[in-house]
Amino acid sequence: MRQRLSVAEYTRGILAGDRTLLGRAITVIESKLAEDKVLATEILQSILPMTGKALRIGITGVPGVGKSTFIETFGQYLTSSGKRVAVLAIDPSSKKSGGSILGDKTRMENLAHSPHAFIRPSATGLSLGGVARSTRETILLCEAAGYDIILVETVGVGQSETLVKGMTDFFLLLMLAGAGDELQGIKRGIMEMVDSIAINKADGTNQQAAALAVNEYQNALHHLPGSSSGFVPKVIACSALEGSGIDAIWQMIQEYEVLTRENGFFAKNRQFQNLDWLHDHIRQNLEDQFYGNAKVKAKLSASEEEVREGQVLPATAAQQLINLFLGKH
């Protein structure tokens, strides 16, 4: 294990935009070691006043939709217009496979080599909730390091979209023009969750189908209840491969930001996300303390056995264990 630095060294490095130190600070945040958790909190505390200034954009879409190409093209578009871009990922499969999205840096080789971009694969070895918590904290570190745009990538599996939605300002769904069954594979809830849709691979012989898909999805979105952001979701065709439509997407996101900053939704949404994040931490911390408690540990297997065999009610066993935990009798 690499040696840890002091809080001041991490902080100075992050604020100076040192990507190596930023990466090492993220490793501290992702660590499960108790001493790293203390260090992580101290680093985050010290950079907290310098956070919150980036625009946080979530990007989702099923495998094959061209997410990495899109992020590479979109990221380069942004860096070439003077923005600094950080790319993070929430990947429910990373626990098993050791990182399937963003794991392969060659997938975004050009962006990865830009001095204005920072790419970090999804943490491995953590639960999905743990990945989400560390990604939220990584966003703060990247903001302190001066990144203007944070892209958080995910795939449409399990709860990952809800988690990304809960930590970003704008949520973009990438889709393809298909053969009549475009809605397949997309969970119903996702359409209601996104701020806009990009129809990717609108190039070559696929352009006409893409134009049709734009209309189709625009109609579908119109039938959904209006978003509390006040923004009317748009559908835009693009080709990440050829670079077309990328400017229109960025323009739309900027319009969203202007509108929601003016109507107050932008700030309100972040406040709501912060509260949500607090209660998530409370939940997780309570469970950590409970399952880490020596008295609980000594009794848990016996209680589980009784409950498993149907001899004791789950509610009763839970109450007994919690009384032990809280020192009640």
Next chain:
Amino acid sequence: MRQRLSVAEYTRGILAGDRTLLGRAITVIESKLAEDKVLATEILQSILPMTGKALRIGITGVPGVGKSTFIETFGQYLTSSGKRVAVLAIDPSSKKSGGSILGDKTRMENLAHSPHAFIRPSATGLSLGGVARSTRETILLCEAAGYDIILVETVGVGQSETLVKGMTDFFLLLMLAGAGDELQGIKRGIMEMVDSIAINKADGTNQQAAALAVNEYQNALHHLPGSSSGFVPKVIACSALEGSGIDAIWQMIQEYEVLTRENGFFAKNRQFQNLDWLHDHIRQNLEDQFYGNAKVKAKLSASEEEVREGQVLPATAAQQLINLFLGKH
């Protein structure tokens, strides 16, 4: 509020199969009052040795698929063959609408009037997790009251299917033969969760489409990973309206029960469900104690405010509150 009886009176009534007392005991279980919670636990403790003997069947399907007609026909089929049937519901919408499934008893009028059936609408005013906990306990009460078959109905919204899957032995998905887009509206995960599929409304001019749908879904199921139950999921056409296919469905469920009792999955699955239920209670009980704690209550709004405004990290605020809760400094 109606007067409560003693534990012995509830227990005697339930074991005697008294439906009025069973219903009143369920009301105690669904109550949020602290004294009712104590009473509920005592009732459940006293009937616990008489539980576990029923076959628990989960039934799901989108609105319009004919769930109530199916349950009425299936329930009458079972009662006419000497079974006692209880019908419960987990309804994520009941909080808002005051009970949308099973709320209207006239929907299952014939079954509701059978002396061998007991129909209980979904609890209202509870969270989805709360409804799930009370439904699990209601299953135990119904078993102690002598019901042989427990049908738990739900609609395909949110987490309700996962919850029903987590408390039943067999999970049936109702579908319709459609016009090429049969998979639409069905979340991908559900197909992997069900033990079998019934294609309802296979009557009149719809019979040929139903036969095609049976083949189509049978193929779809074959492409999914095999279930750990060892049972090969089946697709059966039926008409709840005309009563056709109902015997085939019951036969299949019986085959499932014989197979999984023999290969040990039936018992293992229930043990797993009990454990899961324990940890759900632990989680909920911890949160109840935390948010009900006087010191936490006194500090929470101030902490929320600091977190909302981004002045304090969620992790830090959570730790402070939990230290207060646990009496640490």
